[in-house]
Amino acid sequence: xxxxxxxxxxxxxxxxxxxxxxxxxxxxxxxxxxxxxxxxxxxxxxxxxxxxxxxxxxxxxxxxxxxxxxxxxxxxxxxxxxxxxxxxxxxxxxxxxxxxxxxxxxxxxxxxxxxxxxxxxxxxxxxxxxxxxxxxxxxxxxxxxxxxxxxxxxxxxxxxxxxxxxxxxxxxxxxxxxxxxxxxxxxxxxxxxxxxxxxxxxxxxxxxxxxxxxxxxxxxxxxxxxxxxxxxxxxxxxxxxxxxxxxxxxxxxxxxxxxxxxxxxxxxxxxxxxxxxxxxxxxxxxxxxxxxxxxxxxxxxxxxxxxxxxxxxxxxxxxxxxxxxxxxxxxxxxxxxxxxxxxxxxxxxxxxxxxxxxxxxxxxxxxxxxxxxxxxxxxxxxxxxxxxxxxxxxxxxxxxxxxxxxxxxxxxxxxxxxxxxxxxxxxxxxxxxxxxxxxxxxxxxxxxxxxxxx
Amino acid sequence: xxxxxxxxxxxxxxxxxxxxxxxxxxxxxxxxxxxxxxxxxxxxxxxxxxxxxxxxxxxxxxxxxxxxxxxxxxxxxxxxxxxxxxxxxxxxxxxxxxxxxxxxxxxxxxxxxxxxxxxxxxxxxxxxxxxxxxxxxxxxxxxxxxxxxxxxxxxxxxxxxxxxxxxxxxxxxxxxxxxxxxxxxxxxxxxxxxxxxxxxxxxxxxxxxxxxxxxxxxxxxxxxxxxxxxxxxxxx
Numbered sequence: 001x002x003x004x005x006x007x008x009x010x011x012x013x014x015x016x017x018x019x020x021x022x023x024x025x026x027x028x029x030x031x032x033x034x035x036x037x038x039x040x041x042x043x044x045x046x047x048x049x050x051x052x053x054x055x056x057x058x059x060x061x062x063x064x065x066x067x068x069x070x071x072x073x074x075x076x077x078x079x080x081x082x083x084x085x086x087x088x089x090x091x092x093x094x095x096x097x098x099x100x101x102x103x104x105x106x107x108x109x110x111x112x113x114x115x116x117x118x119x120x121x122x123x124x125x126x127x128x129x130x131x132x133x134x135x136x137x138x139x140x141x142x143x144x145x146x147x148x149x150x151x152x153x154x155x156x157x158x159x160x161x162x163x164x165x166x167x168x169x170x171x172x173x174x175x176x177x178x179x180x181x182x183x184x185x186x187x188x189x190x191x192x193x194x195x196x197x198x199x200x201x202x203x204x205x206x207x208x209x210x211x212x213x214x215x216x217x218x219x220x221x222x223x224x225x226x227x228x229x230x231x232x233x234x235x236x237x238x239x240x241x242x243x244x245x246x247x248x249x250x251x252x253x254x255x256x257x258x259x260x261x262x263x264x265x266x267x268x269x270x271x272x273x274x275x276x277x278x279x280x281x282x283x284x285x286x287x288x289x290x291x292x293x294x295x296x297x298x299x300x301x302x303x304x305x306x307x308x309x310x311x312x313x314x315x316x317x318x319x320x321x322x323x324x325x326x327x328x329x330x331x332x333x334x335x336x337x338x339x340x341x342x343x344x345x346x347x348x349x350x351x352x353x354x355x356x357x358x359x360x361x362x363x364x365x366x367x368x369x370x371x372x373x374x375x376x377x378x379x380x381x382x383x384x385x386x387x388x389x390x391x392x393x394x395x396x397x398x399x400x401x402x403x404x405x406x407x408x409x410x411x412x413x414x415x416x417x418x419x420x421x422x423x424x425x426x427x428x429x430x431x432x433x434x435x436x437x438x439x440x441x442x443x444x445x446x447x448x449x450x451x452x453x454x
Numbered sequence: 455x456x457x458x459x460x461x462x463x464x465x466x467x468x469x470x471x472x473x474x475x476x477x478x479x480x481x482x483x484x485x486x487x488x489x490x491x492x493x494x495x496x497x498x499x500x501x502x503x504x505x506x507x508x509x510x511x512x513x514x515x516x517x518x519x520x521x522x523x524x525x526x527x528x529x530x531x532x533x534x535x536x537x538x539x540x541x542x543x544x545x546x547x548x549x550x551x552x553x554x555x556x557x558x559x560x561x562x563x564x565x566x567x568x569x570x571x572x573x574x575x576x577x578x579x580x581x582x583x584x585x586x587x588x589x590x591x592x593x594x595x596x597x598x599x600x601x602x603x604x605x606x607x608x609x610x611x612x613x614x615x616x617x618x619x620x621x622x623x624x625x626x627x628x629x630x631x632x633x634x635x636x637x638x639x640x641x642x643x644x645x646x647x648x649x650x651x652x653x654x655x656x657x658x659x660x661x662x663x664x665x666x667x668x669x670x671x672x673x674x675x676x677x678x679x680x681x682x683x684x685x686x687x688x689x690x
Contacts, residue, residue, distance in 0.1 A: 289569065290651055297650075309555040324620045325646055328659035352554075352649040363653050424653075 009183040018179025025175065026168055033164040040160060044153050045132075049112050052134035055146045063138050068093070071144075072100040088117075088131060088148065094141030101145075108143035109135045114150065130154070189218050193225070205233045245409035246295070249422065250288060257284040294423040298408065301353065301430040313354055315345045319379040319388060322358045326366070334371035337362070340378040345386045347454065349435045357431040360424040361390040361450050369394030369447075385454035393447035402441045428452075468583040469493045471512040473503035473529065474545065475521050479568070483516065486572045487579070500524025507533045512540045513583040516575075517562070519546045519553070527560045534561035541582035543575075554649065573683035577635045584634065594629035597689035599668060599676055601629055610668055620646075621664050628677070628687040637684035661685060 009015055063071040068091075075089045079102055090101035098105045103117050113133050133147030192209060199207040208229060209222045264277035323339035330337035358377075365375040375392045397405060406429040409422040432439050432452055442449040470487055474480040475498045484494045495510070497503035500521040507515060507529070515533075519526040530542050544557040544565040557565045563585075564578055594601040598611045608615045608625065617625065623645050628636055638657045642648040661677070669675045678686050 293567070293651075321620065321646065324618065325648075325656050325660075326654065328663055329654045329656045332655070332659050352647055355646070355648055356650045359648065359650070359652060366654060 012183040014186040015179040015183030022175030052146050056134045056136045075100050090145040092143040253284050253288050298430045309350045310348050313349045313351045316343050323377045326362050336374045342380045353431045360428050365392040388452040391449040396448040468513045471515045473497045474518045500529045504529050508536050515540050515542045530561045577637045596632045635683050635686050
């Protein structure tokens with residue numbers, strides 16, 4: 001592990017979190033230790049004092065019954081046979097002469113006393129140890145001391161301390177090690193995300209962050225990010241497509257516009273020639289403006305900006321009047337436009353946009369069928385809603401191309417030569433989307449049916 | 455051009471306030487309107503425009519939606535709040551349906567999407583300047599052509615003419631603007647509420663049928679085509 005990487009891990013959020021918890025744990029363990037230490041010590045001290053006191057009073061009772069010689073004999077016996085508990089005794093006569101005992105003489109003290117005995121004579125090789133004793137002045141003035149090694153207490157204290165030091169140390173090591181491990185694991189996954197986003201920033205929109213498969217929070221985040229990237233890529237692809245389409249579809253009319261103007265300047269001999277060239281140029285310019293207007297309108301409709309203009313629309317009246325408006329033009333181009341409308345169908349919507357949607361569908365049918373073809377416009381109640389249908393008996397649309405006809409600038413190969421912006425159906429789709437309507441294309445064998453339903 | 459003479463003849467002088475910040479557009483509109491005998495005052499920002507609109511008496515106001523210092527919508531709202539009843543024609547670059555709705559809500563009477571043909575602007579200004587009073591009429595007439603709005607019948611020289619529903623609507627609109635040029639776009643917008651440019655000659659085909667019904671067999675034609683502008687119904 002390089003030092004730079006270690007620094008990064010130490011800075012990582014998960015490591016810092018682990019460390020914080022480790023410190024918190026050590027602190028709480030410290031409090032626990034202090035509590036255990038203090039209570040255990042206190043309990044042991046009072047336990048020892050109780051044992052010493054009961055021994056002392058037991059001996060005092062013997063003194064009362066048997067006198068000083070009897071007590072001395074009893075003490076001598078206990079000194080010889082006791083291996084546990086109070087094994088140190090001192091019995092001093094009132095003149096401070098030691099009657100019996102394995103401790104040096106001392107000034108009488110009543111009650112619990114901690115002391116280090118001066119052992120000038122006995123066992124010089126032994127380290128002087130701390131004793132805890134209980135002193136009692138007997139009724140005849142003699143002094144009795146029962147004592148016990150205090151090492152038991154310090155041993156226990158040492159055991160508690162060392163247990164805590166070990167346990168704490170191991171915990172701390174585990175915490176830091178675990179923190180490093182989790183931190184580096186976390187960092188590895190974050191690094192993947194960072195690397196992928198850099199790749200995407202660099203232009204590779206198809207890059208995706210790998211999912212580990214643990215279904216944890218990071219996996220969920222990664223899935224959301226990937227879904228977002230998918231959507232962005234779709235939008236970007238759409239935008240790219242539209243830009244290149246615009247470039248292609250606008251260059252052609254712009255080229256023609258330029259050609260007309262050139263004609264006017266270089267070839268026009270009379271005012272009539274000039275007028276003809278300018279008129280042709282105006283036609284091209286209008287077509288361009290119209291394409292822009294259509295693109296702008298699609299964008300506005302798709303953005304949903306129009307919803308505030310929504311009001312009740314009598315769809316029956318609208319469909320009927322669109323049919324009536326187009327009938328003479330259909331007749332003139334040798335088409336038969338018929339209509340069948342059920343009354344009383346309403347919806348909340350934008351009347352001008354709905355008029356444009358239905359008109360576009362009718363125009364589409366009229367433009368893409370030969371003379372003599374029939375176009376039938378109908379509105380009927382269907383399910384809980386309604387269905388607007390524009391059906392023709394023309395050449396129809398191949399199955400494979402049906403999904404694409406609603407794309408901007410998409411035109412079937414056979415319609416490339418005819419006039420039209422290729423935006424009509426894209427706008428239809430956008431307007432239908434704004435009103436929550438769905439569109440489908442059906443085969444009419446022969447012909448095509450476009451059905452808009454709510 | 456023919457359109458010029460037609461308009462110049464049937465328009466009396468109209469006093470117009472033009473509020474437009476783009477100098478080239480303002481020059482183009484101002485020059486054209488003056489050539490047709492109108493009086494044009496100009497403002498190139500919203501504040502000056504509002505000052506003129508509330509201080510002077512105009513027949514029509516042409517207001518660009520995007521203006522410095524005060525946008526067109528706020529200007530018209532403010533003018534309407536000060537009881538200025540002058541008809542307003544909004545000029546807009548967006549052409550969104552939403553634009554039209556907000557314009558009408560703010561107190562605008564008509565709107566025109568830039569860029570536009572001058573004939574279109576002229577026809578709309580004339581229509582606004584000579585807007586008929588808002589009194590209900592039961593019949594309309596030009597020369598010997600009569601329309602009964604209650605019985606929904608049309609006669610010419612006492613002879614009954616059968617019209618289809620859409621033909622009746624077009625004729626009614628033309629008669630209400632008798633003597634004024636009505637453009638194709640005006641017909642689409644005001645008669646059918648079509649705020650787009652159809653790829654089909656729907657206006658022309660209806661017009662030729664209407665003309666065949668009301669003018670055929672009569673010595674004086676009433677329905678005239680104004681080249682480059684639109685249509686006008688007029689007793690010659």
